[in-house]
Ligand code: ATP
């Protein structure tokens with residue numbers, strides 16, 4: 001796997017120092033997704049950081065599902081996440097792991113806290129609990145249940161676990177400090193009752209540990225040396241350290257936080273992405289406009305482009321907004337180097353070469369990639385009837401239009417120079433055909449009499465053309481920060497984020513392109529074959545990205 005160029009960052013420095021000083025013998029990290037949605041580009045950052053650091057320093061990285069909330073989680077998400085991490089090019093240490101593997105240990109540790117007077121069963125309802133909690137400026141108040149005897153809490157906890165207590169009636173809370181300036185230390189909830197069946201443990205449990213109680217202890221159980229997470233957990237670190245200090249854990253992980261990836265024109269929140277799916281703004285989690293890994297994959301973005309992008313965004317502790325143009329640059333850069341070339345006519349206009357025999361098909365050849373001869377040659381049938389793009393012909397034009405004009409000449413890419421002799425229109429005046437002639441002496445060379453033919457256009461031979469549907473995708477949102485401000489992010493959707501073109505004509509060799517594989521349609525952009533068929537079983541190509549950046553700077557007017 002090709003590795004992007006590395007620059008140093010504070011995590012690399014910490015790990016190198018820890019290895020050099022012998023504080024740790026081996027670096028062990030983990031990626032801990034909650035299976036309540038599909039992974040998005042923000043998660044890709046966390047994956048590349050965690051798996052990347054482990055690989056770079058010869059350590060290990062676990063994939064561990066944080067499956068502590070059965071009411072929002074599902075195996076569909078587990079499967080999609082496993083697939084996406086592997087697709088990105090990373091291998092986890094051993095089997096996939098689950099927080100639910102540790103439910104018994106976590107429960108025993110909760111009992112341990114109760115026995116030591118460090119946790120209690122509380123009967124405040126959620127609203128009361130909020131009122132007792134205080135605010136950032138006011139301390140909280142002790143729960144009336146805070147000083148109940150440990151024996152009583154132990155017994156109630158056992159009854160909670162046995163299913164004898166109604167949902168919402170009781171919680172287990174840590175007994176820390178209701179006056180702490182850090183709200184996370186104001187007797188946080190460790191266990192709550194939830195009767196939803198769990199996708200792995202079924203009905204075995206009806207109480208589930210909170211994320212805060214589970215997370216650090218799981219890291220300790222797995223011997224994670226560097227618990228890397230995003231900055232919103234910085235204020236939780238004192239709580240994690242408190243648990244680790246009070247419990248008989250086998251190891252002491254250290255947590256390091258970095259700034260999450262925010263990308264312009266993009267929402268990176270599973271909740272909001274789910275809303276886009278559920279409200280039908282997109283066709284599903286893997287709609288090619290979605291910033292999910294499955295959407296990016298279906299769009300034709302490669303894992304190498306995503307890894308390159310993540311590396312370029314760096315790792316820091318300062319929040320920022322990364323320009324979507326940077327991701328697009330990485331996608332283009334990768335595809336330019338690797339995507340084989342092909343021709344596809346998106347808006348077909350018939351060309352008939354009156355001076356070319358009707359029964360003749362020539363096999364022309366062209367390189368699969370102009371800069372990579374090792375990718376070989378492709379075969380292009382050529383004959384009397386061809387397709388060119390409507391936008392490549394005008395009845396009249398000034399000399400800035402370097403394509404085909406009535407009476408003028410143009411080169412067909414990888415083939416001959418042709419001249420437009422006659423324009424055929426239908427009853428409505430619509431141009432339906434061009435009658436042309438070709439210069440047989442111009443295959444691979446300029447006209448011998450010194451005529452200058454400047455324009456080059458793409459084309460496809462008609463009798464063997466592959467009929468296809470082409471989906472042109474654009475940015476999903478119009479506003480660089482769709483979820484900032486007053487309006488709902490769904491009010492910012494770009495109404496032109498998808499245009500479907502049917503009856504497109506591609507060179508026949510593309511019929512063999514496997515689903516998911518990409519290519520460059522010369523002069524049009526980068527495309528990839530969709531795994532599903534379109535209308536009437538047509539082959540579908542998704543536009544990954546245009547050849548040039550049409551959004552930034554002066555090119556914004558779409559040249
Ligand atoms: P979301 O906000 O989309 O629901 P999450 O953080 O709740 O994301 P998790 O499944 O808990 O989703 O995330 C797994 C890991 O991915 C966490 O360690 C989290 O910090 C990290 N992560 C999530 N979003 C980003 C992001 N935008 N940039 C970097 N890391 C992220």
Ligand code: MG
Nearest residue numbers: 033034066211
């Ligand atoms: Mg989370």
